[in-house]
Amino acid sequence: NAGVMQNPRHLVRRRGQEARLRCSxxxxxxxxxxYRQLPEEGLKFMVYLQKENIIxxxxxxxxxxxxxxxxxxxxxxxxxxxVRGDSAAYFCASSLSRAANEKLFFGSGTQLSVL
Amino acid sequence: GQSLEQPSEVTAVEGAIxxxxxxYQTSGFYGLSWYQQHDGGAPTFLSYNGLDGLEExxxxxxxxxxxxxxxxxxxQELQMKDSxxxxxxxxxxxxxxxxxxxxxxxxxxxx
Numbered sequence: 001n002a003g004v005m006q007n008p009r010h011l012v013r014r015r016g017q018e019a020r021l022r023c024s025x026x027x028x029x030x031x032x033x034x035y036r037q038l039p040e041e042g043l044k045f046m047v048y049l050q051k052e053n054i055i056x057x058x059x060x061x062x063x064x065x066x067x068x069x070x071x072x073x074x075x076x077x078x079x080x081x082x083v084r085g086d087s088a089a090y091f092c093a094s095s096l097s098r099a100a101n102e103k104l105f106f107g108s109g110t111q112l113s114v115l
Numbered sequence: 116g117q118s119l120e121q122p123s124e125v126t127a128v129e130g131a132i133x134x135x136x137x138x139y140q141t142s143g144f145y146g147l148s149w150y151q152q153h154d155g156g157a158p159t160f161l162s163y164n165g166l167d168g169l170e171e172x173x174x175x176x177x178x179x180x181x182x183x184x185x186x187x188x189x190x191q192e193l194q195m196k197d198s199x200x201x202x203x204x205x206x207x208x209x210x211x212x213x214x215x216x217x218x219x220x221x222x223x224x225x226x
Contacts, residue, residue, distance in 0.1 A: 004157075033213055042202060042218035043158065056213055089155060093214075101146055103160035104214055 002027070005074075006092050006107035014115050019079040019086070021110045025094030032075045033104065034060075034067060035091045043091060049075060055098075082114045117141040117207045119217035126223045127193050135188045135220045137203035145206040147179050147186040148214065152200045161188070161201075190222070198224045 005024040013019050025032050030051045035043040045059040049069040060067065064082075069075040079086055089111050093104040119139045127133045137147065146165040150158040164170055164179035164186060176189040190197055200219040207215045 035216070037155075039155075040221075043216040045213050045215055048213040059213075091158070093158075101163050101165055103148070103163065104150075104158075106157040106159070108157045109155070 004092060004094050004105050004107035006090075006110050008110060009108065010111045010113070012113045012115065013082050015083055016081050019082050019112055019114075021077040021079075021090050021092075021112070022074045023077070023092030023094075023107060024074040025092075026105050029094035029096055029105070031055075031095045031098055032069050033093045033095075034075075034077050035093065037089045037091060037109075046077075079112075082112075084114050087112055087114045117205060117215050119203055119205065119215070121201075121203055121217045121220045123218065124221045124223070126225065129193055129195060129224060129226050131193050132189065132191045133193060133222065135190075135201050135203075135222070137186050137188075137217060139184050139186075139203070139205050139217075141205050141207055141215075143207070144181065144184075147177070148204045149175075149177055149188045150202045150204060150216070152202065152219070154199075158202065193224045195224050195226065198222055 032049045034046040047057040047060045047067045048055045064080045066078045089109045091109045093106045095102045095104050121137045148163045149161040152158040162177040169178045174191045179186040200221050202216045202219045204214045204216045
């Protein structure tokens with residue numbers, strides 16, 4: 001009964017490189033959310049996806065960031081030309097539905113460090 | 116838009132009771148949730164209030180007053196393992212009902 005799986009757990013990139021973060025939701029979940037967290041801060045919403053669709057990306061920077069959740073395979077958060085300010089923990093969560101009382105199940109996160 | 120306010124830090128001793136408050140402003144209200152996070156690990160769901168009143172789950176209870184746009188998480192019989200960050204969260208209509216989190220309250224429990 002695997003939970004939300006994120007990989008890699010740690011990712012080190014140099015400025016200007018690309019970062020790809022993967023998230024496999026819980027079995028049966030078709031709603032995926034990406035959040036960013038800086039030390040001592042809260043979870044900042046980035047993007048909400050349902051299979052093959054972006055429902056809302058209002059929290060995601062318009063440049064360099066993109067997300068997808070294909071019909072098959074994990075959800076991918078892609079950061080192009082990374083900068084030091086992108087260093088953060090990126091959490092993925094999934095849910096069964098978008099119902100108000102539906103709880104989110106989180107992965108253990110990917111810690112991105114940009115050198 | 117939306118905003119959630121909660122205290123940044125709370126300290127207490129083992130066995131005590133602590134209340135973490137949360138006030139919110141949202142464009143549409145769909146209930147208040149609480150999540151716990153230990154040392155930057157995966158946040159975990161604690162409780163949800165869709166209607167006014169108190170919800171009890173073991174040592175933890177959560178309260179909601181929709182007229183006051185206010186809720187709180189009550190932790191009783193505190194244990195050292197309760198030391199963690201606690202986040203209140205609301206779903207926001209403008210974010211496609213994605214869950215929006217407050218900045219979190221760091222609870223430190225000492226012996």
